Amino acid sequence: MDLLRQIGLVPDAVDAAELDETPQSDETPRQLALRLAEAKAAHVAARAPGAFVLGADTVVAVGRRVLPKAEDAAEVGRCLALLSGRAHRVLTGVAVVAPDGRRVSRLVESKVHFKRLSQADLETYLACGEGVGKAGGYAIQGLAGALVISLQGSYSGVVGLPLYETANLLTGVGYRRP
Secondary structure, eight states: OHHHHHTTOOOSOOOOOOOOOOOOTTOOHHHHHHHHHHHHHHHHHHHSTTSOEEEEEEEEEETTEEEOBOOSHHHHHHHHHHHTTSEEEEEEEEEEEOTTSOEEEEEEEEEEEEOOOOHHHHHHHHHHOTTTTSBTTOOTTTGGGGGEEEEESOHHHHHTOOHHHHHHHHHHTTOOOO
């Protein structure tokens, strides 16, 4: 919601789509992010006919390996250990279903390079707890921002919703700001 507010959009409702987010056999991280965004939008659109519906999903990948949404501090630690000192991709799928049923989507890919993490870096980040529930075990908009050497792509996409692409998709299907 905070990201949408940045571009002057306040949704009428937030309706989470409860989907199985398990990657399919031979599905690439790019395909996974886009499939999940489209499925979320379609699932909610079925419950909200006549509405503009936005769905999004973010996947963190090292090569073809998809990192989990870390469920606990131990998983955050495993993710960060893998990301330490290397670049990875953050893929965010965005999908919109218009009131007339038109569907549009876009995949945004960003490259994030982490510094080599010391034991102190890991302990400090694990202690803050913000990586739990986050794709790849980190939130760039929080303390993890200090771990990033470089970012190529969409900062807001890494946070979870690429704003430029989202605004363009909505405009393209006829959404007008109130």
